[in-house]
Amino acid sequence: MPSRLADAFRSYRARRAYREAARALEAMDDHLLKDIGIARSQIWSAIKNSR
Structure with missing residues (x-):
């Protein structure tokens, strides 16, 4: 039970x-996102693939 x-x-x-990561990235402007190499439409996939 404790394991569950x-x-x-x-x-x-x-x-x-x-x-929290998504909120931080979504708060950035498009220029800053471009500087780190992702587009706004790629935020969730970038977060999920970061592990």
Whole structure:
């Protein structure tokens, strides 16, 4: 049982980290995104592939 709780907590923290990263990238202007090599339409895929 504790393992399920730990897994759920890890999953929650991972989703939260994804959302925080997305918010940070979405707050950047297009020029800055271009400087780091991603387009606005690529934000979510860049986050998911960053692991």
